Amino acid sequence: MRPPELVTLDVWTVAAHDVPRAVWRMAVDRRATRRLPGAGFAKLLGTGDGRTFTVRDADPLRWAALVAWDSAGDADRFDTSGPARAWGRIAREHVQFRLTPAGSRGRWSGRAPFGPPEHPPQDGPVASITRARLRPARAASFWRAVPPVAQELHAVPGLRCAFGIGEAPLGYQGTFSLWDSTDALREFAHRRAAHRDVMRRTPTEGWYAEELFARFGVVEVRGTLDGRTP
Template identity: 75%
Template sequence: MPTDPPRSPGAPALVTLDVWTVPPRRVAGALWRMAADRPALARTPGARFSKLMGTGSGRTFTVRDADPRRWALLVAWAEADDADRFERSATVQAWRRLAAERLQVRLAPLTSRGRWSGAEPFGGRRRDAHEGPVASITRARLHPARAASFWRSVPPVSQQLHGVPGLRCALGIGEAPLGYQGTFSLWESTDALRAFAHRTSAHRDVVRRTPREGWYAEELFARFAVLDVRGTLDGRTP
């Protein structure tokens, strides 16, 4: 088990990402839960920030990517015990009844910059070294007039991402089918993540173009230490 990194001021004690996969006959039930669970999450003790999201392949960040069988819940917890108590909640029990498969990744924030819905959910910028698996979350709210240009830039990055050594899994995540784009990726090490970010030509090109194109009305980039991976995704534990 990796050692928990020291917490920076304002950072949550724990971040969890749950990915629930439901059979086709239960997609309608999952859609209902996406609406019904929001008020309950807002009242959940210790849940400082939460997002219910759809998922997809992340290959184009358009509705073509969406996977109606797979749904995600991201929560930043004040204390790890709050996340443990949430496992007994009506929300988790309802998803367990719906889902055929569940993956949960438990994370500790390492670095974060930017905002999500006006908040800084993972604390501020930090430079802690970390040995072991890491995860990355990116999230952006697109300027509608510039979305088409952004979407054209995505396929080359996605193609290179899925061929990079050290990638354990990657998903597109988003709060809405269009305009609210994000990714979650799990890596063997910080070096593997940095190799993709700094050495792949398509990703470097997008990074260079971002200030000039002005794609984002709001953006966030965060890196995490992976504390635990529970369950499966597509029949395996990444």
């Protein structure tokens, strides 16, 4: 599969009274987003704080769309598409991360949406996406392992923002994180004890039926998240 030219992650924050409208948009916009011109891969996602990867993490005020685009022009046209306009009418805050694939391994829904495994390291800010589909019989063990990793993540210098993403409240776990540099990301991924322990245990624990890790260069961040541009 040819790598996408651009990947966008749009995050919309809604007021509490608009949560039912956001849930409705999640239901009706899935097919419309996948059918947008140039959308090679598209997922509508819920979000959370990513500290336990259980229902307790879920944030009903924040929703996201992740799309891998054939071209930057296709991504530009998303802003005037039906789904984007509909979310714009209910969002009180919106941020869009514009990313270029820099390395990926694994599968998401049976596909490698961000291209071949490795590209040269990026200078400047980088982003990371992880995603896993848990084996139900191993979920409890995974949830016990997560809190120490989450504590490390939010304490690492160079982290600009991080939150959980997922296609469902349980069983489909993921994170998005934005870093000052590749070195800052590597500090967390390879040098922090709790994360190293989870990486070591993953092959033997059999937590995941499917998993993906992807790294991106950051082209631009548009808008705000919690009142600031990350």
